[in-house]
Amino acid sequence: MTPLSLTLGYVPGGTPAKWAKIWAERHPEVTLHLRAVAAADAAAEVRGGAVDLAVLRTTADTAGLAVIPLYEEMTVAVVPADHLLTAADEIAAADLDGEPTLLPLDDVVAWAGAPGTPIEHRPETTEDAIELVAAGLGALIVPQSLARLYHRKDLTYRPITDAPTCPVGLAFPEGPQSALIEEFTGIVRGRRPGSSRGQAEPAPKRTAREKTLAKQAARAAAGKVARKPGPTKRGRH
Incomplete structure (x- = not known):
């Protein structure tokens, strides 16, 4: 099997x-x-x-x-570590205006009207584009996870505050x-073990002994209530 x-x-x-x-x-x-x-x-x-x-x-x-x-995912711009854009912790799309940018054939951002000026050569993959960023050919716009995945000591990235998310x-x-x-x-979706689709986990079934003990406790409690003396009447003065 x-x-x-x-x-x-x-x-x-x-x-x-x-x-x-x-x-x-x-x-x-x-x-x-x-x-x-x-x-x-x-x-x-x-x-x-x-x-x-x-x-x-x-x-x-x-x-x-x-x-x-x-x-x-947040969208970021990958640039050389000594690039002018690294002066701030985050940038706006307008900060990339006129900046040479790389657009790999496996681009996943799909940002219509993305800022920057794409260079003519399109690298095959994002990983190839990272190498070209390190060579100083331009910036690269990617999801943050890809900037982290292909991290190099000579490169860094900055969040683009007004970019579409990925x-x-x-x-x-x-x-x-x-x-x-x-x-x-x-x-x-966060379903817990043993639960049916879209439902919370059912309460565990009680054993026969647990049911018997619960009934005994209920009877004992009822007996105490029945035997409890009522309030005494106060005499007239």
Whole structure:
């Protein structure tokens, strides 16, 4: 018999560790495989069945998939550590006006009208673009998690206060789901162990002895109330 398993894909910068830990605690008999997938391929991997679910950026084409919103990431500008923009703790989009910028082919921000002046060459990946930022070719606009993932000592980043955020979601095929996928999506939604979908965890059933003791305690309490003397009448003076 083939052992039960579930495969969860995640894009660069995705953070599936929290849910993987909970899954391992609740279902040690079912292996959860974590598989890194490229941002551009994540949705297709789910549609094609290469992974059962995926943590991906919802700026991708998610047609045919159900998506649970997870969180919104801050958008930042990656620049050399000695760049003028590092003088402030955060910047506005207007601060990038006229600044050369890099737009990799796997861009996930999808910011229409993004500030800056894109250079003609488009690097294949965000990781390649990071190398070009270090070489002084321009700034790079990315979600904060990617700036952290590709951190280098000679680079830094600054939040762009008026930039659109970068949404992240959990995607899986539309339609009826397997019990394993339903269980995993329940974990992501915060469902507690043993609870039915969308319901709080039921109270534990009492044993026969606990029921008997409870009845005895109730009868004893009722007897005390019945025997309690009423208030005495005060005589007239």
